[in-house]
Amino acid sequence: MPTKLPVIGVSRREFLELTALGAGVAVLPAGCASSGPTFLTGTERSTLAVLADHVLPQDKQPGGAALGVVDYIERLMTAFEFTPPRIFADGPFSNRNPYPAASGGVASTQYPADAFVNFLPLDRVQEAAWRLKLYGSVGVPGGGPNDAVLGPQKGMRDILRDGVAALHAAVPQGIGKLSSNDLELQLLHLADFRALMVQLTIEGCFCAPEYGGNKGGEGWQIAHFQGDTQPLGNTIYDPVLSDYRENPNFPVSTIDPGPDPEPLDDQTIALFTSIASSQAP
Amino acid sequence: MATTTTNPKIIGNQSLTQFDVLIVGSGAGASATANVLTAAGKKVLMLEAGVNGYRNLDNSDWSKVSTNFSNDELKLLFRNYIMPHQEIEPRTYRQNESAGDRTYTGEVNSMPKTVGGAAVHADVKTPRFAPNDFKLGTLLGPIADANFADWPWTYDDLEPFYSYVEKAIGVQGLDGSDPFAGPRSSTYPMPPGVPMYAGQLISDGAKKLGYHPFPYPTAVTSRPYKGRPACNDCGFCGQYGCPIHAKCTPAVTLLRDALLTGNLQLQSETRAVKILTNASGTSVTGIQVIGPDGKLQTFTADRYVLGMSPIEDARLCFLSSTAGIGNSSGMVGRNLTFHFQTLAAGIWNQRVHGHRGRTVTHGISDFRGTPGDPNHPMGGVVEFGAPDNVIGEALDYFNQIGLIGDRLKASMRQSPLRDHLMVITMHAEDAPQVTNRVDLDPAVRDLDGLPVPRITYSNHKFELDARAFYGPKMVEILQMAGTQWAFVAPADPISISRHVFGTLRAGTDSTTSVCDATGKFHDLDNLYGTGSSLFPTSSGYNPYLTITTVGTHVGATMVSPDSPLSALPAA
Ligand SMILES: Cc1cc2nc3c(=O)[nH]c(=O)nc-3n(C[C@H](O)[C@H](O)[C@H](O)COP(=O)(O)OP(=O)(O)OC[C@H]3O[C@@H](n4cnc5c(N)ncnc54)[C@H](O)[C@@H]3O)c2cc1C
Ligand code: SF4
Numbered sequence: 001m002p003t004k005l006p007v008i009g010v011s012r013r014e015f016l017e018l019t020a021l022g023a024g025v026a027v028l029p030a031g032c033a034s035s036g037p038t039f040l041t042g043t044e045r046s047t048l049a050v051l052a053d054h055v056l057p058q059d060k061q062p063g064g065a066a067l068g069v070v071d072y073i074e075r076l077m078t079a080f081e082f083t084p085p086r087i088f089a090d091g092p093f094s095n096r097n098p099y100p101a102a103s104g105g106v107a108s109t110q111y112p113a114d115a116f117v118n119f120l121p122l123d124r125v126q127e128a129a130w131r132l133k134l135y136g137s138v139g140v141p142g143g144g145p146n147d148a149v150l151g152p153q154k155g156m157r158d159i160l161r162d163g164v165a166a167l168h169a170a171v172p173q174g175i176g177k178l179s180s181n182d183l184e185l186q187l188l189h190l191a192d193f194r195a196l197m198v199q200l201t202i203e204g205c206f207c208a209p210e211y212g213g214n215k216g217g218e219g220w221q222i223a224h225f226q227g228d229t230q231p232l233g234n235t236i237y238d239p240v241l242s243d244y245r246e247n248p249n250f251p252v253s254t255i256d257p258g259p260d261p262e263p264l265d266d267q268t269i270a271l272f273t274s275i276a277s278s279q280a281p
Numbered sequence: 282m283a284t285t286t287t288n289p290k291i292i293g294n295q296s297l298t299q300f301d302v303l304i305v306g307s308g309a310g311a312s313a314t315a316n317v318l319t320a321a322g323k324k325v326l327m328l329e330a331g332v333n334g335y336r337n338l339d340n341s342d343w344s345k346v347s348t349n350f351s352n353d354e355l356k357l358l359f360r361n362y363i364m365p366h367q368e369i370e371p372r373t374y375r376q377n378e379s380a381g382d383r384t385y386t387g388e389v390n391s392m393p394k395t396v397g398g399a400a401v402h403a404d405v406k407t408p409r410f411a412p413n414d415f416k417l418g419t420l421l422g423p424i425a426d427a428n429f430a431d432w433p434w435t436y437d438d439l440e441p442f443y444s445y446v447e448k449a450i451g452v453q454g455l456d457g458s459d460p461f462a463g464p465r466s467s468t469y470p471m472p473p474g475v476p477m478y479a480g481q482l483i484s485d486g487a488k489k490l491g492y493h494p495f496p497y498p499t500a501v502t503s504r505p506y507k508g509r510p511a512c513n514d515c516g517f518c519g520q521y522g523c524p525i526h527a528k529c530t531p532a533v534t535l536l537r538d539a540l541l542t543g544n545l546q547l548q549s550e551t552r553a554v555k556i557l558t559n560a561s562g563t564s565v566t567g568i569q570v571i572g573p574d575g576k577l578q579t580f581t582a583d584r585y586v587l588g589m590s591p592i593e594d595a596r597l598c599f600l601s602s603t604a605g606i607g608n609s610s611g612m613v614g615r616n617l618t619f620h621f622q623t624l625a626a627g628i629w630n631q632r633v634h635g636h637r638g639r640t641v642t643h644g645i646s647d648f649r650g651t652p653g654d655p656n657h658p659m660g661g662v663v664e665f666g667a668p669d670n671v672i673g674e675a676l677d678y679f680n681q682i683g684l685i686g687d688r689l690k691a692s693m694r695q696s697p698l699r700d701h702l703m704v705i706t707m708h709a710e711d712a713p714q715v716t717n718r719v720d721l722d723p724a725v726r727d728l729d730g731l732p733v734p735r736i737t738y739s740n741h742k743f744e745l746d747a748r749a750f751y752g753p754k755m756v757e758i759l760q761m762a763g764t765q766w767a768f769v770a771p772a773d774p775i776s777i778s779r780h781v782f783g784t785l786r787a788g789t790d791s792t793t794s795v796c797d798a799t800g801k802f803h804d805l806d807n808l809y810g811t812g813s814s815l816f817p818t819s820s821g822y823n824p825y826l827t828i829t830t831v832g833t834h835v836g837a838t839m840v841s842p843d844s845p846l847s848a849l850p851a852a
Contacts, residue, residue, distance in 0.1 A: 054685070055679075055685055055686065056686075056689060056690050056693075057686055057687055059687075088349075088360060088362050089353055089355075089356055090349055090351075091348060091350050091351025091522075091524055092347060092348050092350060092351050092524035093351065094351075115351070120362075123332050123550045124575055125330075125369065125550075126332070126362075126366070129361070129369050129370075132368045132369060133368060144368060145369055145726045145727055145728050146371070146724075149725055150386060150725070180686050198679050198685065202675040202676055202679065203355055203359060203672055205675070206354075206675060207354070207355040208355060211355060220671065222690065222693055222694060223671050223674070223693045223696060223699075224694070224696065224700065225636075225671050225699075226637075228351065228352030229352060229516055230351070230513070230517075230524045230525065231524070231525060232513065233514055233516075233525075234513065234514040234516060234637050234638070235474075235475050235514040237504065237511035237512075239505070242504075244474065244503075244511075251478070251637075252475045252514045252638045253475050253477065255631065255632075255633075260631065260632055261694075262694040262695050263630075263695065264630060264697060264701070265691065269765075272628060272765070272766050273766065275682070275766070279768035279769060279771075
């Protein structure tokens, strides 16, 4: 059985600080283009920022826009303007966690270099797939392999561009003034755009910060989530003890220490009570 | 500043030009076969369609071996670093022939494509199959519309191979903890690692109901093992590659062992597209591939092994000949089985942090059942598993429940579907049916213009009955474990079990099976199947260990037909 000793040496608070430090990407106002190649216009950036906050609103903690969702989207849309394309971050480690010490079951003071800032070359298949996802059948030579049978595929860039344009046409006064409900009603007419925007917003809020979103690791903090944990992990095997030591702040085998930072509230309880009762026995 | 990191496409002994054996695929079955062949001095060429996620895998110094796999949810789960992309490599599905050409195009139990195969993504639980699993044809007798069959090997035949594989790759487990497991000639090489909190809660619940929970046998190091470190319970296990090589997956075990013999050359990003044969179709003369540059090339050897996993193995047989290579029995592509999964979700009022740890650390075999006993139908092992990480969690709130805005954010903070959730999964026996099969879609194509595999599949009453019987019992376990809510999730309309079997069924009768007891195609003198394609039945246990064991047996029989055991290298 594991030994529960307070020895790994990174506290919950230190961990979150480290997370924030390691992810030190400058936060740009959502309406400003990040440096480098751009796809989005200023108007599109502003619209997407409003939508990012619609999906994950700003409150005492950042919402989608402040978490960097627009930069995240910009980076993905312009992925192929870099060599290698910015699709798959390298590994194995970021620089957010130290190596374990050689003995004693504790963390060392040595951190790996952040490999997540490097991107991996795509192979022939990955490249074909990602070009089609981003540019659609019209944007790749010969189109998609099944356009004749299943219809052409629309690329993410066109879905975003056309979606923003359609919103502007429907709400000429600007979506910033709409209530959340009214905005949702508008979006329901644009199903593909809404689905893509929500997907990209969620990715941009909770991805590794090297992809341009989750600024300062604050998305993970909202979710009380450690983020990537390697190369330290949550337990350390101690060769002297011939057993494991767990991080008492992030235990694997026991309940979390301290009070629940945000217990289930009445609405969540009501929701899951209704979900559970609606499932077939 | 972004820099380019290029992993080599060709690894191992690059000077080899003549090969005794050519193996297509580099997953569990293929790597196990290659391990035995190369240890016996055979020169082997391995062709793998996917990318190489490792640097210096063929270096004998572990400190030089590194990987692209990381705790990166976006890359592995949402940008499909190694999962097939549905835009250009879809599969199609229909429930039965009367449903028309297809009813769905997209993801149908697709497997990761990469050096080392699907197990890279697995959390590699490694129970053995039980003795009964090898003789269900006899034990169950005829069942209408089902096609159960005995395996050409018994548990006793394979037991020494299981022992060898457990030691060679590294498996943790607790001897004697599963009363339903078969006899063992060896102890587990490593003890269980750190138990997950929620796994213990569910085990306690199961015990109160009289079941027999055990620490799940798992191919993950719990001690430094053969130069690899002990797992550190990083929490990014199932669906991720291991950044520290603690998962005992093919790439860092048997495949690497084979590379280090100097007898293996592995070419990645190289996709087999056609098996070439002599005019009478009795001998393979070469394998045509599309290489990393998109150009066609042909490779030859004396003998050939298909190790692409069941759906792609069958597809290649049909891409190579309209009637199907080796298909005098008409059974190529048929008897396709998946594990039929029943999932029960349990949500506690308190946080149970299932996302921290190895995904699964406990399970029970009580629901595997007894052949022919209606009071104890044949289900499968039940694993107590952790939910998704944060991106998956947030998408679940939106896609499954429709939450957006304030309630989405509140849910992320409170985390009912991650920090409070565990999902227990029964991998039930899926009755083999001749009509459940793989063939080629008549119109849908992949990026190279080749027909994609079409899966025709519907459930048999056999597994539906097991679900109806055990589903409520799974909920009881979760309730007894102290959950606030527990329910059976709706069945997936199309299986996503990632446990795929059959299509090149092994058997002694050439009219009802495709391959013989050595893995060789009945119809050809130098073509073999390996791993899960050969499985006559699915069993009710996670397959990785048995795929590796069968792959080892195939390799050993190729080396030493009369005494395969003698061909096993040192573990
Ligand atoms: C997320 C996940 C979790 C899992 N968890 C477990 C678990 O806990 N325990 C367990 O027992 N099992 C688990 N599995 C299943 C297990 O990983 C697989 O059953 C097993 O790895 C399959 O091995 P294989 O050799 O049959 O095929 P694969 O590993 O799929 O290998 C086939 C290889 O062939 C390659 N290939 C395909 N077509 C071609 C071609 N035309 N030319 C060249 N190469 C080709 C593929 O790219 C692939 O690398 C899991 C799977 C997944 C995805
Ligand atoms: S939990 Fe352990 S085996 Fe799994 S990926 Fe993390 S370190 Fe590797």
